[in-house]
Amino acid sequence: MVLDISTAHGAMTGKRYLQSLNDGREVWLDGQRVPDVTQHPAFTGVVHELARIYDLQHSDQYRDRMTFVSSETGNPCSMSWLLPRSIDDLKRKRANSELWNRECWGQFGRSPDILAPYIITLYDAREALSSMKHPKCDFGENAVNYYRYCAENDLFLTHALGDPQVDRSEQPQNEQRLALEEELALHVVEETNEGVIVSGGKQLATAAPISNECYVSLSATFVRRADPRMVLAFYIPTNSPGMKILCREPASQYPDGYGHPLAMRYDEQDAMLFFDHVLVPWDRLFMLYDASPQLQRLGAGINFIGWANLCRVHQRMRLLTAVATLIAEAIGVIEYREVSAKLGEMATYCEVWRHAMDGIEYNSFMTPGGLMSLGDQAGMNMYFSQTSARMVQLLREICGAGLIMQPSENDLASPELRPYLERYMRGKGVDVDYKSRLYRLANDLAVSSFGMRQEVYEYWHAGDPNRNRINLMRTFNQQDITERIKALLAQPLSHS
Numbered sequence: 001m002v003l004d005i006s007t008a009h010g011a012m013t014g015k016r017y018l019q020s021l022n023d024g025r026e027v028w029l030d031g032q033r034v035p036d037v038t039q040h041p042a043f044t045g046v047v048h049e050l051a052r053i054y055d056l057q058h059s060d061q062y063r064d065r066m067t068f069v070s071s072e073t074g075n076p077c078s079m080s081w082l083l084p085r086s087i088d089d090l091k092r093k094r095a096n097s098e099l100w101n102r103e104c105w106g107q108f109g110r111s112p113d114i115l116a117p118y119i120i121t122l123y124d125a126r127e128a129l130s131s132m133k134h135p136k137c138d139f140g141e142n143a144v145n146y147y148r149y150c151a152e153n154d155l156f157l158t159h160a161l162g163d164p165q166v167d168r169s170e171q172p173q174n175e176q177r178l179a180l181e182e183e184l185a186l187h188v189v190e191e192t193n194e195g196v197i198v199s200g201g202k203q204l205a206t207a208a209p210i211s212n213e214c215y216v217s218l219s220a221t222f223v224r225r226a227d228p229r230m231v232l233a234f235y236i237p238t239n240s241p242g243m244k245i246l247c248r249e250p251a252s253q254y255p256d257g258y259g260h261p262l263a264m265r266y267d268e269q270d271a272m273l274f275f276d277h278v279l280v281p282w283d284r285l286f287m288l289y290d291a292s293p294q295l296q297r298l299g300a301g302i303n304f305i306g307w308a309n310l311c312r313v314h315q316r317m318r319l320l321t322a323v324a325t326l327i328a329e330a331i332g333v334i335e336y337r338e339v340s341a342k343l344g345e346m347a348t349y350c351e352v353w354r355h356a357m358d359g360i361e362y363n364s365f366m367t368p369g370g371l372m373s374l375g376d377q378a379g380m381n382m383y384f385s386q387t388s389a390r391m392v393q394l395l396r397e398i399c400g401a402g403l404i405m406q407p408s409e410n411d412l413a414s415p416e417l418r419p420y421l422e423r424y425m426r427g428k429g430v431d432v433d434y435k436s437r438l439y440r441l442a443n444d445l446a447v448s449s450f451g452m453r454q455e456v457y458e459y460w461h462a463g464d465p466n467r468n469r470i471n472l473m474r475t476f477n478q479q480d481i482t483e484r485i486k487a488l489l490a491q492p493l494s495h496s
């Protein structure tokens with residue numbers, strides 16, 4: 001069976017996106033099943049913001065920048081799905097990613113633009129996937145067909161990689177943990193003519209309640225399984241029968257009047273996934289029982305993941321820096337040497353990141369699969385998980401107590417309070433309305449539950465930073481310099 005694209009319309013519209021979410025998906029929030037996420041206050045802000053950006057794909061202003069014409073169907077398709085075959089294509093994809101992230105201020109960890117490159121990576125690895133034989137399907141063909149299906153329908157995807165956080169005292173590959181693991185880790189229960197039946201849990205999937213499909217696989221931490229039934233990767237529609245989606249506490253809802261400009265629009269949600277005998281059709285599987293060739297192939301320096309996340313980080317860095325600058329101006333501290341130096345430190349991070357992005361583009365290369373990949377970017381995620389926390393702290397240091405002490409919109413509208421607010425809560429050359437709203441934006445970056453969730457996201461989203469650092473250390477080539485040091489030390493260190 002091949003995923004059907006005959007009725008596909010290409011680049012998503014806001015209306016189509018909103019309609020696609022009302023599909024019977026089993027979303028749970030605070031003990032209640034959510035009948036329609038587009039009508040629930042925890043989600044309305046974020047889904048309408050996504051709908052707004054989707055509509056830009058069809059606007060005269062951005063159509064050319066955000067879409068390309070499919071050679072197969074003639075549909076206008078999102079630039080996120082363009083298979084890059086040249087540096088010029090990479091530049092076009094960068095321009096699209098920059099636009100997505102400019103529109104959302106770099107706040108969507110899981111915008112539709114972020115996950116498209118995963119499928120492009122699978123497409124690129126199609127030959128390696130096909131080499132993993134299974135009598136019921138060809139994983140490489142599945143990857144090609146799934147890519148077409150996503151591109152022509154402009155699906156919004158997320159992913160779920162990790163195991164539930166129940167007991168990390170032993171690693172998954174240890175045989176003695178198998179019984180416990182079988183209840184927890186996602187695994188194949190049985191094969192049927194239609195596909196495989198899977199059960200188990202996944203922690204966690206950002207944006208699962210508001211996306212169309214989820215890529216379910218193994219994270220680097222969990223790849224070495226003792227039992228092959230736990231080695232599998234597939235894509236599955238969000239409304240698949242048997243899949244429960246449990247949301248965390250929303251960060252989008254505050255009492256009336258305390259407008260949070262980012263939380264209102266960008267709380268993308270995070271969710272546990274519980275699979276209870278869920279059918280995964282054969283044409284949606286990319287890996288089953290045997291991880292080795294795919295993992296080798298996918299680990300061989302393919303970096304399509306790059307632009308969306310790199311542009312997101314850049315926007316977020318620039319937002320943090322610009323808000324800190326405007327606040328320093330608004331309270332008259334920008335000329336102080338200490339404050340300027342802190343702003344200069346923030347600007348340094350922005351500039352280093354921008355230079356690194358240019359370097360990654362400069363080092364792009366043609367893959368054996370025939371696509372143009374960005375250059376190596378090992379280290380970038382660790383760099384940002386460190387600098388993000390530092391930048392948020394610098395913002396807090398520049399803001400002072402105003403970060404938490406601002407009037408609400410209802411306070412601003414109160415005739416009785418207004419004279420006091422105008423007198424005591426204005427800034428240097430700015431009125432109280434501007435100053436309080438600016439500070440509430442800073443609050444959403446550095447204090448609010450939304451801001452804290454973003455901060456936790458930056459630290460963890462690329463996996464355990466310590467594991468990533470260790471992996472980088474293991475592959476970091478120092479041979480030349482260590483040999484030169486040894487040669488230096490082979491001689492007596494005398495002055496004569």
Ligand SMILES: Cc1cc2nc3c(=O)[nH]c(=O)nc-3n(C[C@H](O)[C@H](O)[C@H](O)COP(=O)(O)OP(=O)(O)OC[C@H]3O[C@@H](n4cnc5c(N)ncnc54)[C@H](O)[C@@H]3O)c2cc1C
Nearest residue numbers: 159160161162165168204205206270456457460461463464
């Ligand atoms: C906001 C947010 C969004 C996310 N979105 C997604 C998503 O969309 N999709 C997705 O797949 N994942 C997502 N993640 C999950 C993320 O990838 C994980 O948080 C990350 O891989 C760490 O795993 P963990 O949370 O299970 O922590 P754990 O692995 O349980 O780590 C807890 C602590 O134990 C330590 N530890 C654990 N194991 C070992 C060990 N063997 N040796 C030494 N120390 C150890 C860790 O260093 C850490 O200090 C998200 C996470 C967050 C916070």
